[in-house]
Amino acid sequence: MKLYCFLLCILFFSACSLNQPKEDQVSISPYTDSLTDNSLGLKFYLDTSMIYICAVDKHGKLLWKTDPWKDNNLMEYRVKRPRIRYFNLINNKKTKNNEEVIGIGYNNSQFGSLDKLTGKFTFEGQD
Numbered sequence: 001m002k003l004y005c006f007l008l009c010i011l012f013f014s015a016c017s018l019n020q021p022k023e024d025q026v027s028i029s030p031y032t033d034s035l036t037d038n039s040l041g042l043k044f045y046l047d048t049s050m051i052y053i054c055a056v057d058k059h060g061k062l063l064w065k066t067d068p069w070k071d072n073n074l075m076e077y078r079v080k081r082p083r084i085r086y087f088n089l090i091n092n093k094k095t096k097n098n099e100e101v102i103g104i105g106y107n108n109s110q111f112g113s114l115d116k117l118t119g120k121f122t123f124e125g126q127d
């Protein structure tokens with residue numbers, strides 16, 4: 001009987017470890033909002049803290065992760081730590097081909113866009 005319980009425990013824990021995401025994969029649960037680009041096969045996720053955005057390919061591999069405000073050294077404006085309130089795919093009229101980008105807006109009125117392939121942030125301004 002002890003051997004049976006032991007083998008059952010080993011089987012259970014082995015099955016659990018198979019379902020764990022690999023280090024370069026993203027578990028979707030910590031994200032509140034997502035965007036999908038079917039032409040590129042990418043998904044973009046905004047985390048629950050509304051600070052980080054990441055891109056994941058169709059195999060679940062993390063391509064990039066960014067905190068646009070901090071990574072680009074934006075100045076403190078109206079609030080100590082702004083949160084992303086607007087997160088959507090938009091056409092950027094400032095580019096040659098009206099390229100589709102990820103538009104973001106913060107709760108302090110700062111806004112900009114992210115390149116879908118690189119995650120590079122372009123600051124557009126603030127009110």
